[in-house]
Amino acid sequence: MAAPTSRKFLGRLSLPERTFVTDALRTETVGGVILLMAAIVALILANTPLSGLYGDIKDFSFGPRALHLHLSVASWAAEGLLTIFFFVAGIELKRELVAGELRDPKAAALPVIAAVCGMAVPALVYVAVSASGGGSLEGWAVPTATDIAFALAVLAVLGTALPAALRAFLLTLAVVDDLGAILIIAIFFTQHINFIALGLSVAALVLVWLLHRKGVRTAWIHLPLAVVVWALMHASGVHATIAGVAMGLMLRCTVREGEERSPAERVEHRLRPVSAGVAVPLFALFAAGVPLSGGALADVFSRPETLGVVLGLVVGKAVGVFGGSWCAARFTKAELNEDLAWADVVAVAALAGIGFTVSLLIGELAFPADPTLAGEIKAAVLVGSLSAALFAGILLKLRNTTYQRLCQEEERDEDMDGIPDVYELDSPEYHLRMAAIHEAKAAEHRRLAEVAAANDSGDDGPA
Known part of the structure; x- marks a missing residue:
């Protein structure tokens, strides 16, 4: 009886999964660069003579009071625009569960354990640091999130390429992180619930599900219905972004006969x-603008709550993701991809410490009655994310030559059929095409050699 083959950790993705990951991360990378620019603009506005105007714009309120929607610009960005972000996160989660890396429990075990440990350890680091200094424990969830867009923006700025397996691992970590953030916001930051509004929101969600089941996809029906679901969820006391997640999870991710792509x-x-x-850059524009004077930066490292956030992101994330990955691999007897090393997992784990968008949101929710501390927590998120980015950047640069070689091997398409060669090595047709290509190249080389020899012979002859 043959011995069971061990599972590969960070092994080669299937071609459809690789294509999806590449397309998704390409969009996130562009968005991440815009997000980075928005954060820089916010910091400039908050730390220049324009800070007064910036504050007035953030605090300007509009919307119908009767519907409890008379909100500030900053609140509209956090609860309105971020709903779009969480809607996409809901679709990603549904797709991962149905057709992605999370559909197979055995394959999902490693990234899920790594992500859960990557959320638990930063929270424990925050609690330990804050409790030892007599600080508040309310911000324990702030360092638990990973911002995939910001992480990819850092990779783009550094010019560092990551092999597809590492990129997929980072994306899966972010998806599970988003799920954790959704649960944290829904469970721990919902204080007063209006059950009537919540029930009506659920009823509207059921209607959304029924319409999708019946194949009704008209935007003029779904957009107003989505606004109703969102408004009712906001009125219920549950954070309105949960409505986006719920609607994303209801979309069908499987392809039926006659369809090129699923509705999701x-x-x-x-x-x-x-x-x-x-959506995310505009949220960052109104959330990341915090004063960063010398005194404010000093407070980040002297106040227990803010120090807990910084250490949670920089140390907790790296230790949690790497430790969870290593323990899960040992427990499941999974073998690391022979082209990679555990140092690569450390680098990705450090990159996961960039917790920008959701960390800023949770920072606002954790200290609603203390705007000063909430602002200091935001500064700590910025400092911690920047520190994690620098740490990860150093580790990634040390292995950049290896990454470039692996990426070139993954992208090589010598037969120019649109499919990377590594996915066709077992195909007889591929080897026939390559043999024909090599024969054509050899014939061309022989022809050029004969031409060169003829020219040399003519030059040496009599005038």
């Missing part, structure tokens, strides 16, 4: 650029 894939293709390029 079509919607995600349209909304991902809006989420990555508009």
